Amino acid sequence: MREILKTENLWKIYPDGTKALRGVDFVLRKGEFVGIMGPSGSGKSTLLHLAGGLDKPTEGEVYLLGRPLSTMNEDELAEFRKRRVAYIFQFYYLLEDFTVLENLLLIAELSGIENAEEKARRILDFLRLSHRLNHRPSQLSGGEQQRVAIGRALITEPAVVFADEPTGNIDWEEGRKIFDLFRRLNEEEGISFVVATHNPDLRSYFHRIVHLRDGKVV
Ligand SMILES: Nc1ncnc2c1ncn2[C@@H]1O[C@H](COP(=O)(O)OP(=O)(O)OP(=O)(O)O)[C@@H](O)[C@H]1O
Numbered sequence: 001m002r003e004i005l006k007t008e009n010l011w012k013i014y015p016d017g018t019k020a021l022r023g024v025d026f027v028l029r030k031g032e033f034v035g036i037m038g039p040s041g042s043g044k045s046t047l048l049h050l051a052g053g054l055d056k057p058t059e060g061e062v063y064l065l066g067r068p069l070s071t072m073n074e075d076e077l078a079e080f081r082k083r084r085v086a087y088i089f090q091f092y093y094l095l096e097d098f099t100v101l102e103n104l105l106l107i108a109e110l111s112g113i114e115n116a117e118e119k120a121r122r123i124l125d126f127l128r129l130s131h132r133l134n135h136r137p138s139q140l141s142g143g144e145q146q147r148v149a150i151g152r153a154l155i156t157e158p159a160v161v162f163a164d165e166p167t168g169n170i171d172w173e174e175g176r177k178i179f180d181l182f183r184r185l186n187e188e189e190g191i192s193f194v195v196a197t198h199n200p201d202l203r204s205y206f207h208r209i210v211h212l213r214d215g216k217v218v
């Protein structure tokens, strides 16, 4: 299978001296659904940030389709972050002054997506949010807000979705529904997923699990 993303000897030492990652090698192939598990502080979020180009490693390299991110200029990196990868976080970071539909359209506009409104409506329909298009985020349940955040990630048609504790703030039933959605997107659209979670009950969704401990793969 084709390698989409690879990290090689990835180190992250934060300015205060914390060694969050200590030589992580990680490979993501097309169509994979990978879990990142490990105790709090083991480096899961740090790994997602570096692999997604949100932060830079202290040492080591991240490759996208064989290309080192360190050789990309700012424009290329911005393009990578806008169009190739998407992020879903534990806290949804939706824009409160905008409606559900507008939250997707704003990202679409920033990313230069064509036929944005049609796509946004289709995605929101898929996410069972058609009846909430003109609501504000604060008028939605936690699960609904997380589905909007997923919609915002999908509107850019990413090859890889990074999700950091995406069900950390919602109840078990809603959490399962979110994971069922991820699985459908993985199987039907071929989108690869890298999901950090504490929740051992979600293990069965993953094709493969990478266990981190003290910044290392174990
Ligand atoms: N900006 C930062 N500056 C200094 N240290 C940091 C920073 N961000 C994270 N760390 C430290 O790096 C280590 C790894 O943090 P990280 O957030 O990657 O862990 P995690 O596995 O995602 O934990 P959790 O399960 O609690 O989300 C921890 O010791 C954390 O305190």
Ligand SMILES: [Mg+2]
Pocket (backbone or CB within 6 Å): 044, 045, 046, 164
């Ligand atoms: Mg984390």
